Amino acid sequence: DAKTTQPNSMESNEEEPVHLPCNHSTISGTDYIHWYRQLPSQGPEYVIHGLTSNVNNRMASLAIAEDRKSSTLILHRATLRDAAVYYCILRDNDNYGQNFVFGPGTRLSVLP
Amino acid sequence: DTGVSQDPRHKITKRGQNVTFRCDPISEHNRLYWYRQTLGQGPEFLTYFQNEAQLEKSRLLSDRFSAERPKGSFSTLEIQRTEQGDSAMYLCASSLTLSPGATSGYTFGSGTRLTVV
Numbered sequence: 001d002a003k004t005t006q007p008n009s010m011e012s013n014e015e016e017p018v019h020l021p022c023n024h025s026t027i028s029g030t031d032y033i034h035w036y037r038q039l040p041s042q043g044p045e046y047v048i049h050g051l052t053s054n055v056n057n058r059m060a061s062l063a064i065a066e067d068r069k070s071s072t073l074i075l076h077r078a079t080l081r082d083a084a085v086y087y088c089i090l091r092d093n094d095n096y097g098q099n100f101v102f103g104p105g106t107r108l109s110v111l112p
Numbered sequence: 113d114t115g116v117s118q119d120p121r122h123k124i125t126k127r128g129q130n131v132t133f134r135c136d137p138i139s140e141h142n143r144l145y146w147y148r149q150t151l152g153q154g155p156e157f158l159t160y161f162q163n164e165a166q167l168e169k170s171r172l173l174s175d176r177f178s179a180e181r182p183k184g185s186f187s188t189l190e191i192q193r194t195e196q197g198d199s200a201m202y203l204c205a206s207s208l209t210l211s212p213g214a215t216s217g218y219t220f221g222s223g224t225r226l227t228v229v
Binding site: 103 | 116152154155156157160205217221
């Protein structure tokens with residue numbers, strides 16, 4: 001599995017934008033970039049995913065570098081409820097048997 | 113549908129006892145996954161099913177671990193002769209096959225926290 005590298009932890013102030021980086025220098029052409037987050041005492045939840053183009057949804061935006069070796073999850077206006085561990089995961093959507101492999105993720109703290 | 117349900121939420125057991133956890137996936141999802149998560153780590157994949165077929169079980173941690181999905185709906189994960197090192201959160205997730213070779217994202221349950229004393 002191609003690996004990702006994320007900072008262990010980040011801090012943000014409430015109502016400010018947050019940019020969570022992820023490096024994936026060994027990404028293959030068919031790997032999708034997925035982001036999940038895990039709130040305290042919950043299972044992970046889907047945030048966003050993309051292949052090449054930047055993606056937006058109601059939760060976040062995903063900015064993918066042109067060479068696809070890095071990406072950034074953008075929370076446009078952090079709230080206290082966004083405090084969670086954020087996981088950046090690569091998965092080949094063409095690989096029927098492949099499963100999500102989680103790393104330790106980035107623990108985001110949001111300060112009031 | 114209320115999402116993926118796991119039961120119980122918490123389980124405390126004595127070392128050497130057997131435990132069984134249940135997972136009810138989203139009803140239309142044909143794939144079901146089990147993960148284990150220890151403190152400070154990301155979830156670790158254990159096994160998965162497509163309908164009732166267990167397609168990957170080599171990642172199960174030892175032969176004390178087994179999983180079933182007898183009718184392709186709910187699943188159970190059993191740990192026999194529990195050890196203190198088995199203390200962890202056990203997560204279940206489900207997904208839907210979208211097309212040959214592709215599956216939707218995962219929906220996770222809230223997990224079962226096991227404490228072995």
